[in-house]
Amino acid sequence: MLASERRQYILEKTQETGRVQINDLSQELGVSRMTVHRDLTGLAQEGLIRKVYGGATTTASPRVDDDACAMCSMRVRRRTAFILNCEDGSQIQACCPHCGLMLLTMRPEAISALTVDFLHGRMINVRTATYLVNSELTVCCTPSVLCFQFQDEAERFQRGFGGEVMDRAQAQAYLSTSMDIHRAHDEP
Numbered sequence: 001m002l003a004s005e006r007r008q009y010i011l012e013k014t015q016e017t018g019r020v021q022i023n024d025l026s027q028e029l030g031v032s033r034m035t036v037h038r039d040l041t042g043l044a045q046e047g048l049i050r051k052v053y054g055g056a057t058t059t060a061s062p063r064v065d066d067d068a069c070a071m072c073s074m075r076v077r078r079r080t081a082f083i084l085n086c087e088d089g090s091q092i093q094a095c096c097p098h099c100g101l102m103l104l105t106m107r108p109e110a111i112s113a114l115t116v117d118f119l120h121g122r123m124i125n126v127r128t129a130t131y132l133v134n135s136e137l138t139v140c141c142t143p144s145v146l147c148f149q150f151q152d153e154a155e156r157f158q159r160g161f162g163g164e165v166m167d168r169a170q171a172q173a174y175l176s177t178s179m180d181i182h183r184a185h186d187e188p
């Protein structure tokens, strides 16, 4: 298992269960406690988890430093932040899942990405999230993209606000296509 896969596993498990123990992770992953400890330290430095005695817990919200979105330069807000983690440990921040998914298309070197569940406000893995695209609920960029951990919750919002429920790949493809259309309109 690659270090990045191990860290992904730890991050997902922390998000699922709310809290992880170094001893458990060491057994599950078949690596030393020292290795798990280093992984947790790295994830904590990125602001993705919070280290506690003997393990780690989820962070209530991402470390967002009022940075500008790497895509559209708008200020990144905690409520809709989308964060790409790169192999070299650096982070790229986007204002919302709309810009985040576009960045993900442009920056395939990102090893993982997190965003905020629109309903519950907690960090979720963008890979397994469900997206409500082009609904009437516009919180940031258009076409609006809202992100949910659970598909049934995305569908609840869809009933109220329209739009299409998609997985990550579908949402990325949709945004690429819609940007091409916008570009075509811009041409004289």
Ligand SMILES: [Zn+2]
Pocket (backbone or CB within 6 Å): 069, 070, 071, 072, 073, 074, 094, 095, 096, 099, 141
């Ligand atoms: Zn943006």
Ligand SMILES: [Zn+2]
Pocket (backbone or CB within 6 Å): 074, 095, 096, 097, 098, 099, 140, 141
């Ligand atoms: Zn945005």
